[in-house]
Amino acid sequence: MPExxxxxxxxxxxxxxxxxxxxxxNVKEQERLSAEIASLREQLAAVQHDHTVLVNVQQALGVTEAPVQPAPEAESAAVPSPRQKTGAARGRKKAGKSTGAPKKATPKKPVAKSAEAAKAAQPTLVELIRRHLVGLEEPRSAAEISAALGQAHPERQFADKVVRVTLEGLVAKSQAERTKQGRSVFYTAPKPADASAAEEQPAVEH
Incomplete structure (x- = not known):
């Protein structure tokens, strides 16, 4: 037995x-994978934040996303058209060309027009900032203006960087004024003298 x-x-x-x-x-592999997943989540959050900032900058510059969206629609619309022409077009040519593809193309036009009308109905970021500057009694920073716009329009997102870039663009066009107090930068509407001079120019042209 002992043997x-x-x-x-x-x-x-x-x-x-x-x-x-x-x-x-196995435990070490789990720890390594969990660390990689955590780092990937942080990278994804940073990329998503950059995406929202870029979208806001694109809206501030007045660039629409219309050229990006029609690409999948064009591909989906191009697939059924040859199928209808090859198989069923021969029988339809004999019966008549009244029931064809033009009826399917008509409902796409009002959808595009309604989307464009909805985008045009919303005021741009430049218009919102102009209105806000006119109503200010004291200079405000870009962060304060961004917070005020977020409270006035909760359905939209206003990033501080985008608002600051838009304000600098208005300053370059003499549609806003910038003042510095130490390291802080504040913005106000242009003085009434500048506004009156801008209004007199179209009057002379007429």
Whole structure:
């Protein structure tokens, strides 16, 4: 009996050592993967934040996203057209060309017009900032203007960087004034003298 028990105990000890080693490697692999997932989540959050900032900058510059969206619609619309012409067009030519593809193309036009009308109905960021500057009694920073616009229009997003870039553009066009107090920068509407001079120019042209 002792001769048979000795090899079994050696085998079990080998299995135990192998299993413990595999478990340690498994735990280390889980820790490595969890660390990679956490870093990837942080990178994804940063990229998503940059995306929202870029979209706001694009809206501030007056650039629409219309050229990006029609691409999948054009591909989807191009697929069924040859199928209809190859199989069913022969029978339709004999019966008449009254029931054809033009009826399917008509409902797309009002949808595009309604989307463009909805975008045009919303005031641009430049218009909102101009109105806000006119109503100010004291200079305000870009962060304060962004917060005020967010409270007035909760359905839209206003990033401080985008508002600051838009304000600098208005200053370059003499449609806003910038003042510095230490390291802080504040913005106000142009003085009434500048506004009256701007109004007199179209009157002279008439």
């Amino acid at each position: 048979t028990t000795a090899p079994t105990t050696e085998l079990t000890s080998q299995y135990v050592a192998q299993v413990t080693g595999d478990l340690e490697r």
